[in-house]
Amino acid sequence: MQTFAFSRANDIQQAIQAGAHASTAQQGAEVRYVAGGTTLIDLMKLDVERPSHVIDINHLPLNQVETTPDGRLKIGALVRNADLATLPEVQRNYAVLSQALLAGASGQLRNMATTGGNLLQRTRCVYFRDTHTACNKREPGSGCPAIDGYNRNLAILGVSEHCIATNPSDMNVALMALEASIVIHGSKGERQVPINDFFLLPGDTPQRETVMEPGDLITYVLLPKPQQGARSHYLKLRDRASYEFALASAAVLVTLQGGNIATARVAMGGIATRPWRSQEAEQALTGQAPSQALFDKAAHALLADAKPQRGNAFKQELARRCLVQALTEATA
Numbered sequence: 512m513q514t515f516a517f518s519r520a521n522d523i524q525q526a527i528q529a530g531a532h533a534s535t536a537q538q539g540a541e542v543r544y545v546a547g548g549t550t551l552i553d554l555m556k557l558d559v560e561r562p563s564h565v566i567d568i569n570h571l572p573l574n575q576v577e578t579t580p581d582g583r584l585k586i587g588a589l590v591r592n593a594d595l596a597t598l599p600e601v602q603r604n605y606a607v608l609s610q611a612l613l614a615g616a617s618g619q620l621r622n623m624a625t626t627g628g629n630l631l632q633r634t635r636c637v638y639f640r641d642t643h644t645a646c647n648k649r650e651p652g653s654g655c656p657a658i659d660g661y662n663r664n665l666a667i668l669g670v671s672e673h674c675i676a677t678n679p680s681d682m683n684v685a686l687m688a689l690e691a692s693i694v695i696h697g698s699k700g701e702r703q704v705p706i707n708d709f710f711l712l713p714g715d716t717p718q719r720e721t722v723m724e725p726g727d728l729i730t731y732v733l734l735p736k737p738q739q740g741a742r743s744h745y746l747k748l749r750d751r752a753s754y755e756f757a758l759a760s761a762a763v764l765v766t767l768q769g770g771n772i773a774t775a776r777v778a779m780g781g782i783a784t785r786p787w788r789s790q791e792a793e794q795a796l797t798g799q800a801p802s803q804a805l806f807d808k809a810a811h812a813l814l815a816d817a818k819p820q821r822g823n824a825f826k827q828e829l830a831r832r833c834l835v836q837a838l839t840e841a842t843a
């Protein structure tokens with residue numbers, strides 16, 4: 512681990528100024544905010560993350576959840592995953608988020624992990640975490656050994672010839688289905704980014720995973736007003752029942768009218784380079800009566816552009832079954 516400067520921010524402006532100052536004072540300096548530390552500290556110990564300045568944001572007033580006057584839920588970036596998952600309002604109105612959070616990591620990790628940190632957690636691709644190997648995401652232009660190597664847990668959707676790493680988060684999949692927005696504070700002020708625009712495809716710049724700029728601070732996640740009558744389900748398939756990342760997961764939200772699916776939202780995890788919203792699957796479902804044949808058709812639409820590798824081709828069938836089962840649960 513390389514040496515780094517450490518400071519603590521007590522208010523949002525101070526954090527942003529410290530982030531901007533550290534970036535400009537030392538050209539090319541990597542500044543990182545630390546929240547729960549469950550991703551960042553691991554990666555610093557592995558020498559994958561090599562910040563020259565770490566800013567502790569745990570004292571910022573961002574650990575509250577409140578309902579806005581127009582009925583949205585405003586979640587502070589420092590709200591711990593365990594607290595968010597067990598909040599009665601979240602369990603009642605955004606059950607898919609609670610289920611996704613509780614499916615992630617372990618109790619101890621969820622007690623530390625924060626909303627902002629979970630959004631920005633990094634891939635679990637083994638080559639990314641091993642500095643003795645090439646990796647375009649860690650060292651742009653060095654190559655991607657995963658494409659012809661060990662790729663069992665990697666992506667079949669949204670891939671490029673430069674990177675096939677999955678976004679490993681459970682929470683992000685639920686936030687995608689809920690159409691959350693991310694509130695970001697930076698040196699140019701505050702902006703709100705719909706989650707669908709927040710995550711980038713790897714393309715030829717896999718090192719860039721989100722629209723975050725150096726020194727940007729996530730302050731809140733906003734959830735739209737709960738959808739009247741919506742039924743939802745989060746299903747995670749993995750190698751063991753807990754403390755394991757998804758091989759495939761599905762977050763679905765549907766409303767039913769007169770026995771037909773009136774609206775559908777489908778987001779998938781574990782199979783794509785970013786939390787994956789499938790409008791193709793949603794279109795296949797909308798206006799139709801729920802049935803196994805219909806859910807199969809939606810899964811077919813989801814996977815039409817899948818590009819599997821030798822080690823992860825099984826994910827096509829796994830993802831199909833995952834989506835069919837999640838839709839079966841949500842419409843039962």
Ligand SMILES: Cc1cc2nc3c(=O)[nH]c(=O)nc-3n(C[C@H](O)[C@H](O)[C@H](O)COP(=O)(O)OP(=O)(O)OC[C@H]3O[C@@H](n4cnc5c(N)ncnc54)[C@H](O)[C@@H]3O)c2cc1C
Pocket residue numbers: 543544545546547548549550551552553568588589614615616617620623624625626627628629630631632679680681682727728729730754755756757
């Ligand atoms: C053994 C293990 C198993 C796990 N299993 C799962 C799993 O099954 N499912 C799952 O979804 N996750 C899993 N995780 C990942 C875990 O959910 C994340 O590590 C956690 O959510 C990250 O949150 P944090 O607050 O600890 O982030 P940190 O480690 O503090 O930060 C992560 C990144 O976000 C940045 N950051 C943090 N907060 C902000 C902010 N407000 N603004 C700007 N930048 C910020 C940091 O600079 C850093 O780059 C697992 C982790 C471990 C170690």
Ligand code: SF4
Pocket residue numbers: 634636637638639645646647648649654655656657658665673674675676717
């Ligand atoms: S898949 Fe992405 S993260 Fe993994 S080795 Fe290739 S470039 Fe690196």
